[in-house]
Amino acid sequence: MKLPTITHIRAYSMGGAAAKVHGQGGGDYHDQGKDHWIDDHIATPMSKYDEYKQSRQSFGINVLGTLVVEVEASDGTTGFAISTAGTVGCFIVEHHLSRFVEGKRVDQIKLIHDQMLNATQYYSGGGGVVINTISCVDLALWDLYGKVVKLPVYKLLGGAVRDEIHFYATGARPDLAQKMGFIGGKMPTHWGPADGDEGIAKDIATLKEMRERVGDNFWLMFDCWMSQDVNYATKLAHAAAPYKLKWLEECFPPQQIESYRQLKKNMPAGMLMTTGEHTGTLEGFKELSDAGVDILQPDVGWCGGVTSLCEIAAVAKSRGQLVVPHGSSVYSHHAVITFTNTPFSEMLMTSPHADYVRPQFDPVLIDEPVPHDGIITAEELDKPGFGVELNRECPLERPFEH
Numbered sequence: 001m002k003l004p005t006i007t008h009i010r011a012y013s014m015g016g017a018a019a020k021v022h023g024q025g026g027g028d029y030h031d032q033g034k035d036h037w038i039d040d041h042i043a044t045p046m047s048k049y050d051e052y053k054q055s056r057q058s059f060g061i062n063v064l065g066t067l068v069v070e071v072e073a074s075d076g077t078t079g080f081a082i083s084t085a086g087t088v089g090c091f092i093v094e095h096h097l098s099r100f101v102e103g104k105r106v107d108q109i110k111l112i113h114d115q116m117l118n119a120t121q122y123y124s125g126g127g128g129v130v131i132n133t134i135s136c137v138d139l140a141l142w143d144l145y146g147k148v149v150k151l152p153v154y155k156l157l158g159g160a161v162r163d164e165i166h167f168y169a170t171g172a173r174p175d176l177a178q179k180m181g182f183i184g185g186k187m188p189t190h191w192g193p194a195d196g197d198e199g200i201a202k203d204i205a206t207l208k209e210m211r212e213r214v215g216d217n218f219w220l221m222f223d224c225w226m227s228q229d230v231n232y233a234t235k236l237a238h239a240a241a242p243y244k245l246k247w248l249e250e251c252f253p254p255q256q257i258e259s260y261r262q263l264k265k266n267m268p269a270g271m272l273m274t275t276g277e278h279t280g281t282l283e284g285f286k287e288l289s290d291a292g293v294d295i296l297q298p299d300v301g302w303c304g305g306v307t308s309l310c311e312i313a314a315v316a317k318s319r320g321q322l323v324v325p326h327g328s329s330v331y332s333h334h335a336v337i338t339f340t341n342t343p344f345s346e347m348l349m350t351s352p353h354a355d356y357v358r359p360q361f362d363p364v365l366i367d368e369p370v371p372h373d374g375i376i377t378a379e380e381l382d383k384p385g386f387g388v389e390l391n392r393e394c395p396l397e398r399p400f401e402h
Protein backbone atom coordinates (compact mmCIF):
# COMPACT_ATOMS: atom_id res chain seq x y z
CA MET A 1 0.00 0.00 0.00
CA LYS A 2 1.46 3.33 -1.02
CA LEU A 3 0.93 5.72 1.88
CA PRO A 4 0.33 9.46 1.43
CA THR A 5 2.61 12.16 2.79
CA ILE A 6 1.70 14.86 5.28
CA THR A 7 1.16 18.14 3.47
CA HIS A 8 -0.04 20.47 6.23
CA ILE A 9 0.02 20.88 9.98
CA ARG A 10 -2.11 23.60 11.59
CA ALA A 11 -2.39 24.62 15.24
CA TYR A 12 -5.43 26.21 16.88
CA SER A 13 -6.10 27.43 20.39
CA MET A 14 -9.33 27.35 22.32
CA GLY A 15 -10.27 28.66 25.76
CA GLY A 16 -7.68 29.69 28.35
CA ALA A 17 -6.60 33.24 29.21
CA ALA A 18 -6.16 34.20 25.56
CA ALA A 19 -9.74 33.37 24.58
CA LYS A 20 -12.23 36.11 23.87
CA VAL A 21 -14.96 33.78 25.06
CA HIS A 22 -14.26 32.22 28.44
CA GLY A 23 -16.13 29.00 28.20
CA GLN A 24 -16.80 26.13 30.50
CA GLY A 25 -14.95 22.95 29.81
CA GLY A 26 -13.34 22.94 26.40
CA GLY A 27 -10.42 20.55 26.28
CA ASP A 28 -9.17 21.74 29.68
CA TYR A 29 -11.16 19.96 32.35
CA HIS A 30 -9.80 22.43 34.94
CA ASP A 31 -11.47 25.31 33.07
CA GLN A 32 -14.93 24.79 34.52
CA GLY A 33 -17.57 27.23 35.68
CA LYS A 34 -18.28 28.26 39.26
CA ASP A 35 -19.29 25.71 41.89
CA HIS A 36 -17.53 22.78 40.24
CA TRP A 37 -15.99 20.20 42.56
CA ILE A 38 -12.72 20.38 40.59
CA ASP A 39 -12.07 23.95 41.72
CA ASP A 40 -13.33 23.70 45.28
CA HIS A 41 -10.56 24.08 47.83
CA ILE A 42 -8.30 21.35 46.49
CA ALA A 43 -4.88 21.08 48.14
CA THR A 44 -2.02 22.23 45.87
CA PRO A 45 1.55 23.53 46.22
CA MET A 46 -0.08 27.03 46.30
CA SER A 47 -2.32 26.25 49.28
CA LYS A 48 0.25 27.78 51.64
CA TYR A 49 -0.86 31.19 50.31
CA ASP A 50 -4.25 32.05 51.77
CA GLU A 51 -5.36 33.98 48.70
CA TYR A 52 -4.80 30.93 46.44
CA LYS A 53 -6.25 28.26 48.74
CA GLN A 54 -9.86 28.19 47.63
CA SER A 55 -9.52 28.01 43.86
CA ARG A 56 -6.94 26.54 41.51
CA GLN A 57 -8.19 28.88 38.80
CA SER A 58 -7.13 31.77 41.07
CA PHE A 59 -3.48 30.86 40.58
CA GLY A 60 -3.94 30.13 36.89
CA ILE A 61 -4.49 26.39 36.46
CA ASN A 62 -6.58 27.18 33.40
CA VAL A 63 -4.55 29.92 31.68
CA LEU A 64 -3.06 27.84 28.89
CA GLY A 65 -6.23 26.64 27.25
CA THR A 66 -6.63 23.92 24.66
CA LEU A 67 -4.28 23.24 21.76
CA VAL A 68 -5.82 21.60 18.71
CA VAL A 69 -3.38 20.18 16.15
CA GLU A 70 -4.66 19.22 12.74
CA VAL A 71 -2.61 17.31 10.16
CA GLU A 72 -3.58 16.79 6.53
CA ALA A 73 -2.29 14.14 4.12
CA SER A 74 -1.75 14.35 0.36
CA ASP A 75 -4.88 12.20 -0.20
CA GLY A 76 -6.99 14.81 1.65
CA THR A 77 -7.44 12.78 4.87
CA THR A 78 -7.14 14.80 8.07
CA GLY A 79 -6.31 13.80 11.62
CA PHE A 80 -6.36 15.88 14.77
CA ALA A 81 -5.79 15.82 18.52
CA ILE A 82 -6.15 18.06 21.54
CA SER A 83 -4.03 18.80 24.60
CA THR A 84 -3.40 21.62 27.04
CA ALA A 85 -0.96 24.16 25.59
CA GLY A 86 -3.09 26.92 23.99
CA THR A 87 -1.44 29.78 22.14
CA VAL A 88 2.04 28.88 23.41
CA GLY A 89 1.67 25.46 21.83
CA CYS A 90 0.42 27.00 18.57
CA PHE A 91 3.64 29.01 18.27
CA ILE A 92 5.81 25.93 18.83
CA VAL A 93 3.87 23.83 16.31
CA GLU A 94 3.71 26.41 13.54
CA HIS A 95 7.19 27.89 13.86
CA HIS A 96 9.23 24.93 15.03
CA LEU A 97 7.70 21.44 14.86
CA SER A 98 6.04 21.85 11.45
CA ARG A 99 9.40 21.26 9.71
CA PHE A 100 9.62 17.71 11.12
CA VAL A 101 6.08 16.82 10.07
CA GLU A 102 5.36 18.21 6.61
CA GLY A 103 6.79 16.09 3.81
CA LYS A 104 7.01 12.89 5.89
CA ARG A 105 4.92 9.79 5.11
CA VAL A 106 1.94 9.30 7.43
CA ASP A 107 3.53 6.22 9.01
CA GLN A 108 6.80 7.93 9.99
CA ILE A 109 5.53 8.76 13.47
CA LYS A 110 8.47 7.46 15.51
CA LEU A 111 10.95 9.39 13.37
CA ILE A 112 8.96 12.62 13.74
CA HIS A 113 8.58 11.99 17.49
CA ASP A 114 12.34 11.56 17.96
CA GLN A 115 13.13 14.66 15.91
CA MET A 116 10.59 16.78 17.87
CA LEU A 117 12.00 15.65 21.23
CA ASN A 118 15.62 16.20 20.29
CA ALA A 119 15.10 19.52 18.50
CA THR A 120 13.38 21.00 21.57
CA GLN A 121 15.91 19.70 24.11
CA TYR A 122 17.46 23.16 24.41
CA TYR A 123 14.25 24.77 25.67
CA SER A 124 11.89 21.99 26.80
CA GLY A 125 13.40 21.61 30.26
CA GLY A 126 12.27 18.01 29.96
CA GLY A 127 8.55 18.58 30.21
CA GLY A 128 5.82 21.17 30.60
CA VAL A 129 4.09 22.98 27.78
CA VAL A 130 6.68 21.93 25.18
CA ILE A 131 6.04 18.24 25.81
CA ASN A 132 2.28 18.87 25.94
CA THR A 133 2.64 20.33 22.45
CA ILE A 134 4.77 17.45 21.16
CA SER A 135 2.22 15.04 22.64
CA CYS A 136 -0.58 16.75 20.77
CA VAL A 137 1.30 16.48 17.45
CA ASP A 138 2.08 12.81 18.14
CA LEU A 139 -1.59 12.07 18.88
CA ALA A 140 -2.73 13.91 15.74
CA LEU A 141 -0.27 11.83 13.69
CA TRP A 142 -1.61 8.55 15.12
CA ASP A 143 -5.15 9.75 14.37
CA LEU A 144 -4.19 10.60 10.79
CA TYR A 145 -2.39 7.30 10.21
CA GLY A 146 -5.41 5.38 11.54
CA LYS A 147 -7.81 7.38 9.40
CA VAL A 148 -5.68 6.83 6.27
CA VAL A 149 -5.43 3.05 6.73
CA LYS A 150 -8.98 2.91 8.18
CA LEU A 151 -7.97 1.21 11.42
CA PRO A 152 -8.41 2.23 15.06
CA VAL A 153 -5.20 3.33 16.76
CA TYR A 154 -5.34 0.39 19.17
CA LYS A 155 -5.06 -2.02 16.23
CA LEU A 156 -2.04 -0.14 14.89
CA LEU A 157 -0.44 -0.59 18.33
CA GLY A 158 -0.76 -4.37 18.23
CA GLY A 159 -4.37 -4.98 19.17
CA ALA A 160 -6.45 -5.30 22.31
CA VAL A 161 -5.34 -7.61 25.13
CA ARG A 162 -8.79 -7.48 26.75
CA ASP A 163 -12.35 -7.00 25.50
CA GLU A 164 -13.23 -4.12 27.77
CA ILE A 165 -11.70 -1.40 29.93
CA HIS A 166 -12.94 -1.07 33.53
CA PHE A 167 -12.83 2.38 35.07
CA TYR A 168 -12.48 4.03 38.42
CA ALA A 169 -13.85 7.56 38.74
CA THR A 170 -12.06 10.67 39.96
CA GLY A 171 -14.34 13.16 41.65
CA ALA A 172 -15.88 14.40 44.83
CA ARG A 173 -18.48 11.59 45.09
CA PRO A 174 -17.12 8.04 45.14
CA ASP A 175 -20.46 6.94 46.61
CA LEU A 176 -22.27 8.06 43.46
CA ALA A 177 -19.51 6.60 41.26
CA GLN A 178 -20.17 3.24 42.88
CA LYS A 179 -23.84 3.46 41.90
CA MET A 180 -22.76 4.28 38.32
CA GLY A 181 -20.80 1.02 38.09
CA PHE A 182 -17.23 2.24 38.60
CA ILE A 183 -14.75 0.00 40.44
CA GLY A 184 -13.44 2.75 42.69
CA GLY A 185 -13.44 6.44 43.49
CA LYS A 186 -10.50 8.83 43.85
CA MET A 187 -11.05 12.02 45.81
CA PRO A 188 -8.86 15.09 45.97
CA THR A 189 -7.40 16.02 49.34
CA HIS A 190 -8.56 19.44 50.52
CA TRP A 191 -5.94 20.10 53.17
CA GLY A 192 -2.15 19.99 53.37
CA PRO A 193 0.94 20.66 55.48
CA ALA A 194 -0.03 24.28 56.17
CA ASP A 195 -3.11 22.93 57.98
CA GLY A 196 -1.15 20.48 60.12
CA ASP A 197 -2.78 17.59 61.99
CA GLU A 198 -6.16 19.30 61.75
CA GLY A 199 -5.90 19.07 57.95
CA ILE A 200 -5.20 15.35 58.16
CA ALA A 201 -8.17 14.88 60.48
CA LYS A 202 -10.51 16.69 58.07
CA ASP A 203 -9.51 14.64 55.02
CA ILE A 204 -9.70 11.43 57.05
CA ALA A 205 -13.23 12.38 58.18
CA THR A 206 -14.28 12.55 54.51
CA LEU A 207 -12.60 9.21 53.80
CA LYS A 208 -14.35 7.63 56.79
CA GLU A 209 -17.72 8.95 55.67
CA MET A 210 -17.19 7.63 52.13
CA ARG A 211 -16.01 4.25 53.43
CA GLU A 212 -19.21 3.98 55.45
CA ARG A 213 -21.27 4.81 52.36
CA VAL A 214 -19.53 2.45 49.90
CA GLY A 215 -18.78 -0.53 52.13
CA ASP A 216 -15.56 -2.50 52.40
CA ASN A 217 -14.92 -3.65 48.87
CA PHE A 218 -15.10 -0.49 46.79
CA TRP A 219 -11.72 1.15 46.13
CA LEU A 220 -11.09 4.58 47.65
CA MET A 221 -8.03 6.66 46.81
CA PHE A 222 -6.61 10.11 47.63
CA ASP A 223 -5.14 12.45 45.01
CA CYS A 224 -2.80 14.98 46.65
CA TRP A 225 -1.82 17.06 43.57
CA MET A 226 1.81 17.75 44.64
CA SER A 227 0.67 19.47 47.85
CA GLN A 228 2.53 17.61 50.61
CA ASP A 229 5.88 16.87 52.25
CA VAL A 230 7.16 13.46 53.35
CA ASN A 231 6.20 13.89 56.99
CA TYR A 232 2.62 14.96 56.22
CA ALA A 233 2.15 12.27 53.56
CA THR A 234 3.44 9.59 55.94
CA LYS A 235 1.03 10.65 58.69
CA LEU A 236 -1.88 10.83 56.24
CA ALA A 237 -1.10 7.36 54.86
CA HIS A 238 -1.10 5.81 58.35
CA ALA A 239 -4.26 7.64 59.37
CA ALA A 240 -5.97 6.43 56.16
CA ALA A 241 -4.95 2.77 56.48
CA PRO A 242 -7.81 1.75 58.83
CA TYR A 243 -10.24 2.96 56.15
CA LYS A 244 -8.57 0.80 53.50
CA LEU A 245 -7.22 3.62 51.31
CA LYS A 246 -6.03 1.83 48.16
CA TRP A 247 -3.49 4.42 47.08
CA LEU A 248 -2.01 7.81 47.84
CA GLU A 249 -1.38 9.79 44.66
CA GLU A 250 1.06 12.49 43.64
CA CYS A 251 2.02 13.67 47.12
CA PHE A 252 5.00 15.66 45.75
CA PRO A 253 6.09 17.51 42.61
CA PRO A 254 7.54 15.15 39.98
CA GLN A 255 11.18 16.17 40.50
CA GLN A 256 11.16 15.13 44.19
CA ILE A 257 12.26 11.59 43.50
CA GLU A 258 13.89 11.17 46.93
CA SER A 259 10.64 12.14 48.65
CA TYR A 260 8.83 9.39 46.75
CA ARG A 261 11.56 6.88 47.64
CA GLN A 262 11.26 7.80 51.31
CA LEU A 263 7.46 7.78 51.35
CA LYS A 264 7.39 4.31 49.85
CA LYS A 265 9.53 3.09 52.76
CA ASN A 266 7.28 4.84 55.30
CA MET A 267 3.89 3.74 53.94
CA PRO A 268 1.74 1.08 55.58
CA ALA A 269 2.13 -2.33 53.96
CA GLY A 270 -0.30 -2.88 51.10
CA MET A 271 -1.05 0.78 50.40
CA LEU A 272 0.07 1.82 46.90
CA MET A 273 2.06 4.92 45.97
CA THR A 274 1.16 6.41 42.59
CA THR A 275 2.25 9.40 40.53
CA GLY A 276 3.32 10.61 37.09
CA GLU A 277 0.71 12.90 35.51
CA HIS A 278 3.10 15.88 35.59
CA THR A 279 6.20 13.98 34.45
CA GLY A 280 7.20 14.68 30.86
CA THR A 281 10.17 12.47 30.01
CA LEU A 282 10.95 8.78 29.75
CA GLU A 283 13.94 9.39 32.03
CA GLY A 284 11.62 10.96 34.62
CA PHE A 285 9.40 7.87 34.55
CA LYS A 286 12.43 5.60 34.88
CA GLU A 287 13.42 7.53 38.03
CA LEU A 288 9.91 7.26 39.49
CA SER A 289 9.90 3.57 38.70
CA ASP A 290 13.33 3.20 40.38
CA ALA A 291 11.95 5.01 43.45
CA GLY A 292 9.31 2.30 43.87
CA VAL A 293 6.18 4.00 42.55
CA ASP A 294 3.59 1.21 42.26
CA ILE A 295 1.48 2.74 39.51
CA LEU A 296 2.92 5.13 36.92
CA GLN A 297 0.26 7.61 35.77
CA PRO A 298 1.44 9.44 32.64
CA ASP A 299 -0.99 11.75 30.90
CA VAL A 300 -0.83 10.80 27.22
CA GLY A 301 -1.37 14.45 26.28
CA TRP A 302 1.50 15.62 28.49
CA CYS A 303 4.12 12.83 28.41
CA GLY A 304 5.02 12.72 24.71
CA GLY A 305 1.89 11.15 23.22
CA VAL A 306 1.03 7.54 22.50
CA THR A 307 4.58 6.92 21.25
CA SER A 308 6.03 7.85 24.67
CA LEU A 309 3.20 6.18 26.59
CA CYS A 310 4.10 2.80 25.05
CA GLU A 311 7.73 3.28 26.15
CA ILE A 312 6.67 4.27 29.69
CA ALA A 313 4.41 1.21 29.92
CA ALA A 314 7.43 -0.93 29.03
CA VAL A 315 9.51 0.69 31.80
CA ALA A 316 6.76 -0.12 34.32
CA LYS A 317 6.35 -3.63 32.95
CA SER A 318 10.05 -4.37 33.36
CA ARG A 319 9.56 -4.07 37.16
CA GLY A 320 6.10 -5.59 37.47
CA GLN A 321 4.61 -2.14 38.02
CA LEU A 322 1.34 -0.92 36.53
CA VAL A 323 0.81 1.98 34.17
CA VAL A 324 -2.62 3.57 34.61
CA PRO A 325 -2.66 6.84 32.68
CA HIS A 326 -4.12 10.03 33.99
CA GLY A 327 -7.62 10.22 32.45
CA SER A 328 -7.36 11.40 28.87
CA SER A 329 -10.35 9.78 27.27
CA VAL A 330 -9.88 8.21 23.83
CA TYR A 331 -6.21 9.12 23.73
CA SER A 332 -5.62 6.79 26.71
CA HIS A 333 -8.23 4.16 25.83
CA HIS A 334 -6.59 3.17 22.55
CA ALA A 335 -3.25 2.64 24.26
CA VAL A 336 -4.29 1.00 27.52
CA ILE A 337 -6.40 -1.65 25.86
CA THR A 338 -3.13 -2.92 24.33
CA PHE A 339 -1.14 -2.94 27.62
CA THR A 340 -0.92 -6.09 29.73
CA ASN A 341 0.03 -3.99 32.77
CA THR A 342 -3.06 -1.72 32.74
CA PRO A 343 -5.85 -3.73 34.32
CA PHE A 344 -8.10 -0.66 34.76
CA SER A 345 -8.19 3.01 33.80
CA GLU A 346 -9.27 6.46 35.01
CA MET A 347 -12.42 8.43 34.19
CA LEU A 348 -12.29 12.03 35.29
CA MET A 349 -15.76 13.21 36.34
CA THR A 350 -16.32 16.58 34.69
CA SER A 351 -19.95 16.96 35.77
CA PRO A 352 -20.01 19.83 38.30
CA HIS A 353 -21.13 17.67 41.23
CA ALA A 354 -19.65 14.40 39.95
CA ASP A 355 -23.18 13.02 39.85
CA TYR A 356 -23.36 11.90 36.22
CA VAL A 357 -20.90 10.80 33.54
CA ARG A 358 -20.07 13.60 31.15
CA PRO A 359 -17.55 13.13 28.32
CA GLN A 360 -14.21 14.45 29.58
CA PHE A 361 -13.56 16.73 26.62
CA ASP A 362 -17.15 17.85 26.15
CA PRO A 363 -17.97 19.81 23.97
CA VAL A 364 -14.77 19.64 21.90
CA LEU A 365 -14.94 16.02 20.71
CA ILE A 366 -17.81 14.50 18.79
CA ASP A 367 -18.58 10.81 19.47
CA GLU A 368 -16.37 10.64 22.58
CA PRO A 369 -17.16 7.28 24.22
CA VAL A 370 -17.94 7.22 27.95
CA PRO A 371 -18.10 4.29 30.37
CA HIS A 372 -21.48 2.61 30.81
CA ASP A 373 -21.68 0.67 34.07
CA GLY A 374 -18.01 1.61 34.45
CA ILE A 375 -16.98 -0.10 31.20
CA ILE A 376 -15.95 0.81 27.63
CA THR A 377 -15.69 -2.13 25.23
CA ALA A 378 -13.06 -2.66 22.52
CA GLU A 379 -15.91 -2.68 20.03
CA GLU A 380 -16.78 0.91 20.97
CA LEU A 381 -13.26 1.90 19.93
CA ASP A 382 -13.57 0.23 16.53
CA LYS A 383 -13.45 3.34 14.37
CA PRO A 384 -10.54 4.74 12.31
CA GLY A 385 -7.90 6.71 14.23
CA PHE A 386 -9.06 7.69 17.72
CA GLY A 387 -12.65 7.46 16.47
CA VAL A 388 -13.63 11.03 17.29
CA GLU A 389 -14.19 14.23 15.30
CA LEU A 390 -13.55 17.85 16.21
CA ASN A 391 -16.63 19.90 17.05
CA ARG A 392 -16.15 22.83 14.65
CA GLU A 393 -18.77 24.85 16.54
CA CYS A 394 -16.22 25.41 19.31
CA PRO A 395 -14.44 28.76 18.89
CA LEU A 396 -11.03 27.97 17.34
CA GLU A 397 -8.35 30.56 16.68
CA ARG A 398 -5.21 30.11 14.57
CA PRO A 399 -2.86 32.73 16.03
CA PHE A 400 0.22 31.87 13.90
CA GLU A 401 0.78 30.48 10.41
CA HIS A 402 3.87 29.19 8.65
Ligand SMILES: C[C@H](O)[C@H](O)[C@@H](O)[C@@H](O)C(=O)O
Residues within 6 Å of the ligand: 038, 042, 170, 188, 223, 225, 277, 326, 327, 348
Ligand atom coordinates in the same frame (compact mmCIF):
# COMPACT_ATOMS: atom_id res chain seq x y z
C1 LIG B 1 -8.69 16.00 40.88
C2 LIG B 1 -7.24 16.25 40.72
O1 LIG B 1 -6.80 17.15 41.65
C3 LIG B 1 -6.86 16.74 39.36
O2 LIG B 1 -7.61 17.80 38.98
C4 LIG B 1 -6.85 15.67 38.31
O3 LIG B 1 -6.42 16.19 37.11
C5 LIG B 1 -5.92 14.59 38.62
O4 LIG B 1 -4.82 14.85 39.35
C6 LIG B 1 -6.27 13.17 38.41
O5 LIG B 1 -5.51 12.33 38.82
O6 LIG B 1 -7.29 12.92 37.79
Ligand SMILES: [Mg+2]
Residues within 6 Å of the ligand: 223, 224, 225, 249, 250, 277
Ligand atom coordinates in the same frame (compact mmCIF):
# COMPACT_ATOMS: atom_id res chain seq x y z
MG1 LIG C 1 -3.89 12.95 39.94
